[in-house]
Amino acid sequence: MPFVTNKIKTDRLSICRTCSYYKRRTQSCGPLAVGSTVEHKGDKVKLCGCVMPIKANLQIADCPIGLWTAFFTDQDLQRYKDWKQRYDQDPRKIVDEQDQQQLVRMYEAAFDTKWTPTNCRSCWQSMIKALNHFVSNSHKELERVDPESAEKKVAR
Numbered sequence: 001m002p003f004v005t006n007k008i009k010t011d012r013l014s015i016c017r018t019c020s021y022y023k024r025r026t027q028s029c030g031p032l033a034v035g036s037t038v039e040h041k042g043d044k045v046k047l048c049g050c051v052m053p054i055k056a057n058l059q060i061a062d063c064p065i066g067l068w069t070a071f072f073t074d075q076d077l078q079r080y081k082d083w084k085q086r087y088d089q090d091p092r093k094i095v096d097e098q099d100q101q102q103l104v105r106m107y108e109a110a111f112d113t114k115w116t117p118t119n120c121r122s123c124w125q126s127m128i129k130a131l132n133h134f135v136s137n138s139h140k141e142l143e144r145v146d147p148e149s150a151e152k153k154v155a156r
């Protein structure tokens with residue numbers, strides 16, 4: 001599922017509601033829809049303008065000033081894309097130990113669960129299929145909620 005638990009969503013929203021950039025009337029991060037660019041700790045940061053009760057629901061969403069983070073991070077996404085590119089070029093390739101460790105970590109981050117490595121090939125294939133769905137669904141949801149941020153994550 002590309003969504004976080006209710007508890008995590010509530011925790012994220014509690015942070016937003018005490019943030020000086022949060023717009024109470026529209027429940028958005030900066031001005032609704034358009035967002036804005038602000039100076040934060042010496043850096044220029046683009047506030048997304050998203051409706052936070054929707055965006056805070058997504059696993060791959062993060063706060064532009066880092067007050068709360070994604071569960072499936074940009075690094076996870078990049079690692080997954082690199083691995084998938086290699087795997088797609090040669091699907092017969094046996095996934096080596098380092099790949100296995102990374103896949104398990106990504107799977108556990110995506111599904112908030114424990115996964116015990118196994119020698120069962122079809123178990124790995126099911127796991128990879130689940131991760132594929134997770135990444136593509138997460139992207140679709142983020143595109144719907146915050147197209148600019150989704151585009152950046154794809155381009156990375």
Ligand code: SF4
Nearest residue numbers: 016019022029063067
């Ligand atoms: S996402 Fe971050 S910057 Fe935006 S309102 Fe929430 S805490 Fe503030």
